[in-house]
Amino acid sequence: MAMATVASEQVTTATRANVDSAHPVVDFSRFATIGSAAAAAIPSSVIHCRIAGYYSAGDGGGALYVRVSSQPLHALRFRSVDRYLPSGSIDSKNGGWWSWADNVLTPEMVGAKGDADIAAWTGTDDWQAIQDALDAHIYFHIASEVCFRQVKTYRITKSLHLGYGVGAPTCARVRGPGIAGDGENSFSGPIILCDFSNAPGVAIQGGRSVRWKGVGLKGRNFAYLVDNHMGAVGRASIDDTLGSNWVDPSLDDRADTRYAPYAAFAIDPYAGARPGTSYPDVAYPSFLDNVAQYGKTPSSDTLIGDAWIGGFVVALANQPCTAHSKGACAKLHRVVIEHCKYGISIGNTQSRKVSIEDVSVKRAFCFLTNDMYGTKLGAYGGSILNISLFDCLNIFSLASGNCFDQLEFVNLHATGLWRLGDIAAGTSSAGGLFFREGRFDFTSQNDARGVPAKMLDSASLGVNVRFDGGQLRNFRSVAVLDLPCAELEINGTEFRPADARDSPYLRVAHNSLCGGLVMKALGSRGLNGRFRGQSARYNGDSGVSVDGEFPGPEQAASRSSPASIYAERGVEADSSDGGGVWVPSPxxxxxxxxxxxxxxxxxxxxxxxxxxxxxxxxxxxxxxxxxxxxxxxxxxxxxxxxxxxxxxxxxxxxxxxxxxxxxxxxxxxxxxxxxxxxxxxxxxxxxxxxxxxxxxxxxxxxxxxxx
Structure with a gap:
């Protein structure tokens, strides 16, 4: 363990009856730094001491230490010049060792400085110190958590490992003061700069009920996305509708590969057999003996909360590996994701019960995916609550089948969208995609970026998509949802395009599409009562529009205001014919x-x-x-x-x-x-x-x- 320059002083002086006569009269229970304690011959009567700092007094690295009977296997230790055991006897082999014995464990207590420049990416490499603190907590249980108590910026050059997936499952707790903002720690949150791109920032392997809260991660993809204005409503410097353009070309060649994506957090990246393109070998600590690189124990019930994440290819990658083994019950709560290609990736069929709540995503290519990394058959299977998307071009890229099961979005607020997303062909088992009271604002559709053909593109049959309430607004003219009407249900959702309807033909077309909704085959295969949209309705003669029109199973119509093509029954304008009559398919x-x-x-x-x-x-x-x-x-x-x-x-x-x-x-x-x-x-x-x-x-x- 690296020691600071030896300090010459102990903190206070005192008279002790049993101090060795060879030493000055000092208080050997208090030292300014861990270096000064290691340089001292501490009397046998002293069995605990307080260190005021690691490099200097008050630097946050101070802690309580106690004498122990042998060298601790963890890194929170030092050896004084004497060779006393706790019993007072001298042992040249095992004597003089001291072990951490405080209540709160911080990375500074193992030598982390947190002196990085967040803009220049310079500063001390704190990887070893932070990893040593994590290992001491996870494998030796010397503290209930690793706590980042100060608002600092830490720079690391390798992945941090919350468990190595060896033997029995492990539990890890990391806690900090809160969420940073915009890639800065000017609010209340510490930031870890992940100064590499060939591995995840944090790897969670073989964990049970792992908790990471209040500490942010910033990756090397950040500056490239910011400098090119990727996702900006006005327009990016390069074509940001292409996913490949969301990865800095200077990153490691593996950064956007199937089994080795550059992720802020990766759950079980080393489960399953080693793939052809993989993460680099991990240098495991000596206390684990010989460890295989892959085939590790999977995790479950991982929670990441109150954290800022920015500048990665994917913020959270759950099982970007070859295995279909757990990774279940992953949770992302109160997290801010900025300037990433993908927000969340679920990579295997066994994940289940993914909980995503109060998450904000800004400037991303796509929020959710299950068909990009790992086995490309990820299962979400849960509700996604209170999500805010800002300048996120797509909401989802999903493979169907048992992969996403019944996936429900509640109170999703999205501005700056370009599309909803894609549902690719998957396994034979279908699923459902439900949106309840969502607001979708497509202000990223413009002449420069382009107006997409399909706002929802589906290559798979059997996936039911339902909108309950909410709005689709500011799409240029039409919202093409490429689903047959038997798989699409609209319940009171409003369609409000951006383009003016300033010509008679535009008003007639607008009315026929309930504001601009276009289904597969224009809904010609039978609606069966599954459509009740809402839009403004124009009078074709006067041009006057009336908000809040609900064309649905039945709709009143006249020559000047024809009915929607999605109305199954036509009613005379004065409603004299009651429930109307069936309308032949138009x-x-x-x-x-x-x-x-x-x-x-x-x-x-x-x-x-x-x-x-x-x-x-x-x-x-x-x-x-x-x-x-x-x-x-x-x-x-x-x-x-x-x-x-x-x-x-x-x-x-x-x-x-x-x-x-x-x-x-x-x-x-x-x-x-x-x-x-x-x-x-x-x-x-x-x-x-x-x-x-x-x-x-x-x-x-x-x-x-x-x-």
């Missing part, structure tokens, strides 16, 4: 091979349909105000003009502005595949339209006026 398919002269210029799509009578246009469209949806890309178009058989439609999503020209983010195929067309002129359903639609006649009449 959705038809357009085979793109039928179209002629198709081209997309900027956001304007132009094409012709040969041999289509006026009556067919009236029944099936497309006419101004109708909605077209490209089945392959999720590109939505509002029809603006029809001149003869030529149609013009304006792209509402899947575009960005590049060098002054709008270009698609994902180029739609114009000559093959299917486009769905929604007839937005849905009114007076109790009176059918009449006319000859078999030929070219344009004669169309109704047997009564508007309802």
């Amino acid at each position: 959705i038809t398919e357009l085979d793109k091979s039928w179209l002629r002269s198709q081209f997309l210029s900027g956001k304007m799509l132009t094409f012709s349909i040969a041999d289509r009578a006026d009556g067919i246009f009236a029944f099936q469209g497309p006419l101004p105000g109708d909605v077209l949806l490209d089945a392959a890309t999720g590109s939505a178009f509002f029809v603006s003009d029809r001149i003869g058989n030529t149609i013009k439609a304006i792209l509402q999503n899947n575009f960005k502005l590049r060098d002054g020209t709008y270009v698609p983010i994902v180029s739609p195929t114009l000559t093959s595949g299917i486009m769905y067309c929604a007839n937005s002129r849905n009114f007076t359903p109790s009176y059918v339209m009449t006319g000859d639609f078999s030929g070219s006649s344009g004669a169309v009449a109704t047997s009564a006026g508007d309802g």
